[in-house]
Amino acid sequence: MPRLEEIRGPEDLRALSPAAARALAPQIRRLLVDTCTANGGHLGPNLGVVELSIALHRVFDSPRDRILWDTGHQAYVHKILTGRTAALATLRRTDGLSGYPSRAESEHDVIENSHASTSLSWADGLARANALLGRDDRAVVAVLGDGALTGGMAWEALNNIAAAPERPVVMVLNDNGRSYAPTAGAVAGHLAELRAGDAPQTLFESLGLRYVGPVDGHDIEAVEAALREAVALRRPVVVHCVTEKGRGHLPAEQDDTDRFHAVRAASARTPGGAPSWTSVFGGELAELAADRPDVVAVTAAMLDPTGLGDFARRHPERVIDVGIAEQHAVTAAAGLALGGMHPVVALYSTFLNRAFDQLLMDVALHRAPVTFVLDRAGVTGDDGPSHNGMWDLSLLNLVPGLRLAAPRDAATLRRALREAVACDDGPTALRFPKGSSGADIPAVEVHAGLDVLRRGGRPDILLVSVGAMAATCLDVAGLLAERGVGVTVVDPRWIKPVPPGLTGLATDHLLVATVEDSGRVGGAGASVAQALSEAGSDLPVHVFGIPQRFLEHGSRADLLEAGGLTPRRLAHALLEALPSGWRARRGAAASLAVG
Template identity: 70%
Template sequence: MPQLDEITGPADLRALSGAEVTELAAMIRRFLVEKVTRTGGHLGPNLGVVELTIALHRVFDSPRDRILWDTGHQTYVHKILTGRAAGFDTLRRRGGLSGYPCRAESAHDVIENSHASTALSYADGLAKAYEIQGSTDRSVVAVIGDGALTGGMAWEALNNIAAAKHRPLVVVVNDNGRSYAPTVGGLADHLAALRTGPRADAGHLGPRGLFEELGLAYLGPVDGHDIEALESALTRAKRLGRPVVVHCLTEKGRGHRPAEQDEADRFHAVRAQPAAAAPARRERPSWTDVFGAELAELGAERPDLVAITAAMLAPTGLSRFAERHPERTFDVGIAEQHAVTSAAGLALGGLHPVVALYATFLNRAFDQVLMDVALHRAPVTFVLDRAGATGDDGPSHNGMWDLSLLQLVPGLRVAAPRDGATLRRALREAVAVDDAPTVVRFPKGSVGEDIPALDSCGGVDILRRAEHPDVLLVAVGTMATTCLETADLLAGHGFGVTVVDPRWVKPVPSGLLELGREHRMVATVEDNGRVGGVGAAVAQALCDHGATAAVRTFGIAQDFPDHGARGDVLAGSGLTSRHIARTLAEELAALDAVPRQGRPAPAAGHPAH
């Protein structure tokens, strides 16, 4: 019986006896609870797939057989069984083990997905590729949670998979009745009905249902915690030589009593716990908390406000609104495209929808924002949580695309609040707009202290005014603190810096154009990709209005940043006060190397030295 750190790959599992496999499952659960509660990560989903993952790796020959996971947060057990147990002390830390499949880590990780409902399409393509190449001895297996089946893309894939009845492909439905929260909709009701039917055995298909009506073979429901039954059903599926669904019933949080009894899904993902108890201190509210409280208040004032979530009611801050206004709260499942166009319909019906999403997931519904909402000038407010650098969930979760994508949408207005006060103000301003869509974006984490404005100019908050107009530093959202620190560094070396916060960054406020003409250089700082973001829009607007100031844009490098803390991601892109100050000092010196009359010459050295 190998210890977990002695498992180098799935081949190490196949010689184990039934008793040893049971012992291995218990060992994995103890390991997950110990490690993940310390580092933070997705605990509940992985406790639920221990036996299923063991069975998959005993029946199929990964990596020659391709096992794809949807979504990727349920792959911790897969990582342990493919030789990566030793890396769990560094889970989700910079340079450590990713919390999702990672092709750079292992040949067993086929795709790097954390956006739901995609694996079936990948699997369809892989199966077609192997057929064309004449490869008949390789299996393709897609493991998809029941929550991910609420996404339309999954059904587009199933429609194609079912059409090729000769092409082998195994779809494992991991049915625990939950995604972040209980799975909703007609599909959830159908799966619930199937759960009451007879279990599969090695020689019989399960009850007819929606899957068989599509033309797919169906095995199940199978007890997802009975390894012998799982291996029997998976072996049968492998031998059928056609598209088949294996319906497995699992329990989220299995084996860890607090997680099993967790109705609020607090154990879906847990935060890192400090090694030693730290002194008690009062935690500041999160951005999500501030938004949720303000929206609930607005809901009491505005009976036309409705809230929409895509299977993430609590994570996006809608719980308070839902408690107070359940009849005006709609969970559409993991279906962002539907959420957006449904919101357009609600708006056309005379209501004002608030669609709350993680910023990264708005990418999936861009066409709906453009054509179904903006084209109709529908008054829909999008609230984007986890905007900018989110860090530990890795490249697919960083919300660094929204400011670039949304610049393309005619008539849409975007707010990037810098603190709790401006978030509350921006939300009220957004839902007051009745002739166009609006967006309010904010990052992950706690809200800092409010940053008061000294003055305003043409819709722009002035946070610091320079005596000598060298640099106009445009802070986007929470980059205001970094910009104020940058101004202090530059001021200490004789440069005059005005720091402003537009609050509404699209369209470019008139005040920015006026102030831009007064300064030698305009620099924008945003936690969005540099290409096509706020900086690009400001540069274009200044050029269009004849401003001669040099423009410098700072943002996240146009790449897929590795997982790590938010500060690591920002620092990796040079979004620190020291780096920005040093860069601006060098560029100002290049613009004018001669000391300026009436102003102090810059001190020797650079601000970062």
């Protein structure tokens, strides 16, 4: 029997006998469990696609045949089978393997697909390109989870693919009945009928597509036969593979809460301590809803990951899971608001990107009282470039009439949520990062609507802290105080619109600096600079934030360090930014060397 480390690429896999190929499956599962336990990662989805991935690489000749993964978090086995077994030990670590397909890693990773429901559109485009260029010697294969079929983009693509029976596309439907939680909507019910053999005709056949299945997705030879049948048809085909999420790992198989969908690294599992931002939000919303029967929670297939589990248990009739369909979630929320409810739409920050038009034209244009709660805002770390929530401030600052809060701790999150839900004349949004909410940071005073976190004696620098960067800004102020620099640290809490009191307070200082864990272009700092300019101020404004580029995966600490957002690097930059005559005027002898 072969050893997994002997598989250096798909050609080695195709040379194996069926029995030898089957022998790889338990080895792969052991490696997945060991790696995800140590590093964190999407364990459940990958345990479920072991045999399916083996069959795909035995039938198709990657990378000539294009295999597209939707979503990419189910591609760990694909990485193993394409020569990255040894490197899997570095999964999701800084400078290691990405948790999603990465074109920088391998020619077998065709698209860096980590947002769901997009693979069929990619496949349609690739199939059209093959037809236009006369390339009839290669296949286009899209592997999508059943949860991806809850996204509207998948159906837009199916509408086009089905209209061209002469263009072959193999659509492998990995049906495990779940995205995070059980898959939502009528399509899930139809797939259940297909699994049970109760449907007289498939929805896919009604569209003019061929259908092969259902196939046991854990039977390598059965999947291979179905894939070869699909290729031979030379037209668009859906191959329906039924799999079990978490297959082969008893704790995952017996768990129905999806704790094993994505597991945390062993080093990150620390008992006790401050609650997570997510749990603080979820607990407060459930409490708030007990007093507000008009509050409705909306999720896009991520009930527990966005903290809505407690809400669902206490108010089950007022929680709505629309599936992986952020655009629908936002416009449906506008409809709920029109009908007299106050919807709270809970999303990861990065997924709001997909529904910006709906937020702008359906919610804001109609001044609908909808509250958006954006988890995983800023630097999220090991999930990689698609999941760092660094775009929300830039996008939300474009939206007329929207009010935006960035709480600095658990106490201000609870307060901001209640203030947001109290707004009945337009949309509101809250953003917070991944992880622990940390210790509460009390204000030493409130000045013109701003929370003042520190007064630094002489007013040299006004340091505007945005959200979770408060502790960092206080550390910066402490370092600068040691060098004779007076720093006032303020937290606006509500950063859109810019509080009027901020411009008045700024006039007492030599310069203004803003610190945010968001993109520098169009973010909170840019808004502060614009507000000061419009108020007639010529004070220099220094904006510190995430560099405007896609950030690779790594720890939050590593990425903040790379972006210059650590106390010592910020303090050094601010010392250099002080006016040239500062020492003479202040009589100070501060050194520019910090640390």
